[in-house]
Amino acid sequence: MATSFLLFQAAAVTSLIGMTLGWRGVMTKYSGFYDLPTAWSNVFWGILVGGVYASVSHNFILVPYLGMVQNQDAAVVNPINLLFVCLVASVAAHLLLRRERVRSGSSQPTSGWALGLAIGAMVGMLHLYRVYEITETVFSFRLIITVLGFAIFAPRTEALICCFHGHLMLEGKRWGAVLRTTFWRCAYLVMFAFAVVDPLAWVFIVPFSLLINRRANEWIWDSIPSEGKKRLRKMWARQIREGRLVPEPAEQIN
Numbered sequence: 001m002a003t004s005f006l007l008f009q010a011a012a013v014t015s016l017i018g019m020t021l022g023w024r025g026v027m028t029k030y031s032g033f034y035d036l037p038t039a040w041s042n043v044f045w046g047i048l049v050g051g052v053y054a055s056v057s058h059n060f061i062l063v064p065y066l067g068m069v070q071n072q073d074a075a076v077v078n079p080i081n082l083l084f085v086c087l088v089a090s091v092a093a094h095l096l097l098r099r100e101r102v103r104s105g106s107s108q109p110t111s112g113w114a115l116g117l118a119i120g121a122m123v124g125m126l127h128l129y130r131v132y133e134i135t136e137t138v139f140s141f142r143l144i145i146t147v148l149g150f151a152i153f154a155p156r157t158e159a160l161i162c163c164f165h166g167h168l169m170l171e172g173k174r175w176g177a178v179l180r181t182t183f184w185r186c187a188y189l190v191m192f193a194f195a196v197v198d199p200l201a202w203v204f205i206v207p208f209s210l211l212i213n214r215r216a217n218e219w220i221w222d223s224i225p226s227e228g229k230k231r232l233r234k235m236w237a238r239q240i241r242e243g244r245l246v247p248e249p250a251e252q253i254n
Helices: 004-026 036-069 079-097 108-134 141-170 174-197 199-223 226-241 249-253
Strands: none
Touching: 004 108, 004 141, 004 199, 036 079, 036 108, 036 174, 079 108, 079 141, 079 174, 108 141, 108 174, 108 199, 141 174, 141 199, 174 199
């Protein structure tokens, strides 16, 4: 389709756009009511951890799967590799979210969202690189669906996983959070590999992601201090009166 450098640049730009959309969708809504510097530091760590996670999952999960699909060799994805890669990623996320600066402000869910966006962007970037590499033409509806899917949902699904991880940590479920998020990472990593070769995968990924996305507001809301919740309600009420905000069901209840 093009040179490797151009393909990598296209994949990187697409993933960064998706990461930006994920930030604007949730983090801007609660801007000023969470620890923004800590969230940004987790974006940095997410890029580092996500780069390693994406590279390892690419080499041990995606490449063997593509080889099996294309009948180039007899490689089969080893479930032990899948479990190990996702477990290490969950442990790394747990260690980052249990740092003192994160726990002191009870900002595990918001920090988890920022961390997950960066990790997911790195994962989506390498998957998109493979998509661009195996696609023969840019004038393809299938390519458009696949690119939009990875750009929007690769960062968001990982953000949901890490946000959920932080929420469980607030509830005192520490290593139980690691096991639960490991399961979800395994599921999404398998579906992302499937999505590289067949857009049908998005039929399973998108509805479930949108369903869980509704819970993210609740997880982040629980991490905001009581005084912050009062001020946030007043701000939303004022914006509703001025016609600048359409109330969501969660806001009406809380």
